[in-house]
Amino acid sequence: MDENGDGDRIHRYVNGNISDHLQNHIHLTNCIHLKNHVHKQSPSAADATHLRDLVALHRLRRLRGPSDDTRSASLIDDAILHIRGRRFENGGECSMKREESNRNWSNGKSVNMKDMPRQAEETGEEPARSTNSHGKVVKKEKRRRFRSGRRNRPSLAARDAKTRAETSNAFVQGNENDVDQNCSSIHSNKCGIPLNWSSIHHRGKLFLEVTGQSLSHGLSESRSKKEGAISDKPITSENSSQSTKSGGEALPLLLDASESQKSIDSVPWIDNDSGELSLAEMHSSVPGKHQNFTQKYMPRTFTDVVGQSLVVQALSNAVMTKKIGLMYAFYGPHGTGKTTCARIFARALNCQFVESSKPCGFCDPCIADEKGKSRNIRHIGPVDNINSQGLLELFQNLLACQHRSQYGVFIIDECDAMDSDCWSVVLKVIRGDPSRVVIILVCSSLDALPHVIVSRCEKFSFTKLKEAEMVRALQLIARKEDVDIDRDALKLIASRSCGSLRDAEMTLEQLSLLGGEISLGLIGLISDEKLVDLLDFALSADTINTVKNLRDIMSSGVEPLALLSQLATIITDILAGSYHMAKQWPKRKFFHQQALSKADMEKLRHALKTLCESEKQLRVSSERMTWLTAALLQLAPDQRYSTLSSSSVFSSYRSWNGVDSSPKGNADGIEEIWLKVLENIKIKSLKEFMHKEGKMASVSYGAAPTVELVFNSQLTKSVVEKFRSRIIQSFEAVLGSAVTIEIRQWSREGTGPGVIVLQGQEVSVSDDFQSESERNNQSVSADDEPELSERKQRFGIVRRRVTLRHVIQHADAREAATRAADKLEQENIRLEARSRRLLCWKPPKIRHHKVLWLKFRRRKPQGFRKFVSCGRCLSARSQISIGY
Ligand SMILES: Nc1ncnc2c1ncn2[C@@H]1O[C@H](COP(=O)(O)OP(=O)(O)OP(=O)(O)O)[C@@H](O)[C@H]1O
Numbered sequence: 113m114d115e116n117g118d119g120d121r122i123h124r125y126v127n128g129n130i131s132d133h134l135q136n137h138i139h140l141t142n143c144i145h146l147k148n149h150v151h152k153q154s155p156s157a158a159d160a161t162h163l164r165d166l167v168a169l170h171r172l173r174r175l176r177g178p179s180d181d182t183r184s185a186s187l188i189d190d191a192i193l194h195i196r197g198r199r200f201e202n203g204g205e206c207s208m209k210r211e212e213s214n215r216n217w218s219n220g221k222s223v224n225m226k227d228m229p230r231q232a233e234e235t236g237e238e239p240a241r242s243t244n245s246h247g248k249v250v251k252k253e254k255r256r257r258f259r260s261g262r263r264n265r266p267s268l269a270a271r272d273a274k275t276r277a278e279t280s281n282a283f284v285q286g287n288e289n290d291v292d293q294n295c296s297s298i299h300s301n302k303c304g305i306p307l308n309w310s311s312i313h314h315r316g317k318l319f320l321e322v323t324g325q326s327l328s329h330g331l332s333e334s335r336s337k338k339e340g341a342i343s344d345k346p347i348t349s350e351n352s353s354q355s356t357k358s359g360g361e362a363l364p365l366l367l368d369a370s371e372s373q374k375s376i377d378s379v380p381w382i383d384n385d386s387g388e389l390s391l392a393e394m395h396s397s398v399p400g401k402h403q404n405f406t407q408k409y410m411p412r413t414f415t416d417v418v419g420q421s422l423v424v425q426a427l428s429n430a431v432m433t434k435k436i437g438l439m440y441a442f443y444g445p446h447g448t449g450k451t452t453c454a455r456i457f458a459r460a461l462n463c464q465f466v467e468s469s470k471p472c473g474f475c476d477p478c479i480a481d482e483k484g485k486s487r488n489i490r491h492i493g494p495v496d497n498i499n500s501q502g503l504l505e506l507f508q509n510l511l512a513c514q515h516r517s518q519y520g521v522f523i524i525d526e527c528d529a530m531d532s533d534c535w536s537v538v539l540k541v542i543r544g545d546p547s548r549v550v551i552i553l554v555c556s557s558l559d560a561l562p563h564v565i566v567s568r569c570e571k572f573s574f575t576k577l578k579e580a581e582m583v584r585a586l587q588l589i590a591r592k593e594d595v596d597i598d599r600d601a602l603k604l605i606a607s608r609s610c611g612s613l614r615d616a617e618m619t620l621e622q623l624s625l626l627g628g629e630i631s632l633g634l635i636g637l638i639s640d641e642k643l644v645d646l647l648d649f650a651l652s653a654d655t656i657n658t659v660k661n662l663r664d665i666m667s668s669g670v671e672p673l674a675l676l677s678q679l680a681t682i683i684t685d686i687l688a689g690s691y692h693m694a695k696q697w698p699k700r701k702f703f704h705q706q707a708l709s710k711a712d713m714e715k716l717r718h719a720l721k722t723l724c725e726s727e728k729q730l731r732v733s734s735e736r737m738t739w740l741t742a743a744l745l746q747l748a749p750d751q752r753y754s755t756l757s758s759s760s761v762f763s764s765y766r767s768w769n770g771v772d773s774s775p776k777g778n779a780d781g782i783e784e785i786w787l788k789v790l791e792n793i794k795i796k797s798l799k800e801f802m803h804k805e806g807k808m809a810s811v812s813y814g815a816a817p818t819v820e821l822v823f824n825s826q827l828t829k830s831v832v833e834k835f836r837s838r839i840i841q842s843f844e845a846v847l848g849s850a851v852t853i854e855i856r857q858w859s860r861e862g863t864g865p866g867v868i869v870l871q872g873q874e875v876s877v878s879d880d881f882q883s884e885s886e887r888n889n890q891s892v893s894a895d896d897e898p899e900l901s902e903r904k905q906r907f908g909i910v911r912r913r914v915t916l917r918h919v920i921q922h923a924d925a926r927e928a929a930t931r932a933a934d935k936l937e938q939e940n941i942r943l944e945a946r947s948r949r950l951l952c953w954k955p956p957k958i959r960h961h962k963v964l965w966l967k968f969r970r971r972k973p974q975g976f977r978k979f980v981s982c983g984r985c986l987s988a989r990s991q992i993s994i995g996y
């Protein structure tokens with residue numbers, strides 16, 4: 113700006129001719145701005161123009177005084193309208209200039225001395241940064257710096273529109289306060305300097321009173337030094353306030369405050385605590401300096417807060433109705449918005465916006481707070497180092513420098529770490545019942561707070577954020593940041609963040625560094641669809657596909673524990689009704705339709721229990737894959753069948769445990785293991801005895817693999833029991849894992865439902881299981897014979913029950929009866945006494961003689977014949993059971 117030009121304009125202004133430039137510099141700070149334009153290179157001209165500045169200011173104040181006549185009011189109106197028009201036109205230019213200037217400062221680029229003051233005003237740049245390298249200029253910069261903090265407004269068109277409406281209303285009503293407020297919210301003008309009527313009012317007066325003194329003094333050497341030292345500090349609200357102090361010399365009104373500030377600044381731990389930058393840092397952040405997502409997307413207003421609807425509603429109502437308490441406690445899990453809400457609430461308390469949606473973000477107090485320069489809001493950070501003395505000083509200082517019309521807000525973050533002395537200070541303060549003071553305690557739990565404090569607080573509980581809320585918030589961020597991430601991945605991030613949006617945002621940011629499309633696979637997790645497929649196979653006892661699917665999934669590098677946890681989560685979701693199958697899946701057996709039956713839900717509940725139990729095993733085991741497979745194979749309603757019938761499962765199991773798994777055609781895996789186990793037994797007689805009298809019936813995977821052995825009689829069983837430990841050793845050697853064995857007697861009631869087993873390698877496991885279990889308790893009729901023979905081809909050993917009565921009924925004559933018995937024997941069916949009740953069995957008379965001719969070639973014929981031969985007392989209800 114041309115120096116003489118400025119002088120001329122001021123002349124014109126003094127003479128009542130408001131120049132264009134001056135119209136844009138109506139208030140005190142703008143006079144100083146003018147002064148700086150004029151004096152920065154010509155101290156002699158400064159003296160001459162000071163007086164004119166002051167006269168201009170004085171006239172201007174008179175125009176605004178309570179005794180304003182209509183002429184002066186309309187003059188102001190004209191001026192304001194003019195200003196608004198200009199400001200609106202040039203908003204874009206201003207912000208561009210600001211950015212450009214910021215770049216210059218941050219690049220350490222030497223700035224033209226002539227332009228520097230103007231640039232500093234436009235940018236609101238921190239003088240602390242300029243002091244080191246720019247010697248003398250610092251003085252002027254520092255003085256202007258304070259004012260620039262107030263001038264540097266966001267230039268959002270939307271806000272402008274609101275503000276304009278407010279402003280014109282206020283003027284029409286002639287309400288001075290409103291005018292103050294509203295004018296102050298008009299943003300920067302063409303020169304990047306905002307217009308601030310309220311500043312004129314009180315500061316102008318003091319400025320006039322002390323002008324001679326303040327303008328004749330420069331900064332003292334010691335102060336310059338101190339400021340130089342401060343300028344080395346990172347920019348926080350402390351040192352920004354410190355630089356405000358330098359302006360205090362020209363503006364004595366702030367002297368007290370700045371003195372108070374001085375002692376506040378001497379407390380090292382104030383502000384900026386929680387990993388996020390303070391608002392000051394965020395908004396005055398150096399261009400090019402990275403802000404993480406949590407800093408960048410920290411909510412500025414209540415409407416930005418995700419979830420916490422009750423808290424938000426209560427707080428904004430409190431602000432609206434002006435029902436403000438003295439002390440609040442915000443407690444809840446980390447990263448749920450406690451500190452954020454405390455800041456928003458503090459700002460809303462002092463917001464001058466007349467409408468309900470406070471904080472507005474563009475009135476003076478809002479901007480001051482946003483820039484970290486608010487003298488009414490103190491934020492204590494990590495309180496580990498705090499002592500009671502420091503805390504007391506802070507309170508006193510806050511009370512001392514607080515604007516009477518505004519709330520002094522004290523946010524104590526992580527207050528649960530404060531010691532009892534500090535709490536005594538807090539108590540002392542609140543007992544004094546200071547007016548317009550609000551203390552907000554932020555902590556994760558109220559338990560650590562003294563009861564005497566808690567009982568005096570309004571308590572607001574912050575809950576973990578819901579997954580859906582977090583997904584929405586993350587989606588928004590991803591869109592803004594151009595992060596290509598699919599919804600499943602977002603859901604997963606949300607579910608892994610335990611309700612903490614901060615954690616979720618940090619994870620998203622980390623993933624965004626990978627570039628390209630972010631999918632579940634990239635994160636090392638499995639999509640819900642694949643999980644449901646796997647569950648479907650496991651729950652429908654499709655062993656082969658379960659194992660196959662599991663292997664496929666594991667080959668993508670998923671951690672078994674993570675997979676188990678995902679499975680458990682999805683089951684929980686299904687049980688809770690919060691997981692919806694996207695469509696009907698006819699190919700699925702268990703989840704073939706969207707709505708599950710009660711029985712299915714019960715199976716799911718059981719499956720969840722099994723998975724939870726298996727998790728413990730998985731955590732301590734080095735064979736996680738084994739245990740995970742075992743767990744999955746237990747999810748089937750009756751895993752005994754499903755696991756037994758598939759040699760491939762067992763071969764899988766053996767392969768993990770180093771046992772030869774090469775398939776030998778249709779060779780039975782279980783038979784193979786049994787033989788290996790027998791081979792391993794060193795005692796020859798035991799080996800032969802077991803081979804002759806017993807069978808390995810089943811193996812199931814559980815907490816430890818359980819092997820079931822069946823023996824012919826109680827006697828043989830009890831013989832084998834004596835060698836239990838040797839047998840276990842042998843099994844463990846073969847299977848390479850701890851084994852539990854169950855030794856049972858063949859076909860006793862306790863052996864469970866028709867379990868002999870085996871080998872149906874080519875048979876569908878589930879089909880086989882189904883048919884087997886269905887028929888379990890049924891009698892076999894002679895009509896079943898073709899089926900039996902078919903079964904024989906499919907199974908090495910079969911067992912079922914056939915009633916003696918049934919056999920008799922189908923044996924018309926002695927020969928026929930014998931033939932039937934022979935046939936059954938051929939079919940591997942065993943006929944044997946089931947209980948002593950046989951004695952009460954009374955066959956129909958006509959058939960009685962036939963029974964006598966029955967011949968039993970297999971076990972215990974003598975005993976049985978004895979029972980049968982006294983058939984008179986046999987009960988019709990009694991059965992003999994025939995295993996096949
Ligand atoms: N409810 C929320 N709405 C919007 N953003 C949130 C919310 N909760 C957390 N955030 C995000 O997480 C960041 C940190 O939040 P904040 O510091 O308020 O959490 P906190 O509950 O105070 O956590 P801590 O107890 O660890 O201090 C915010 O900057 C914001 O980006």
Ligand SMILES: [Zn+2]
Nearest residue numbers: 463472475478
């Ligand atoms: Zn506001």
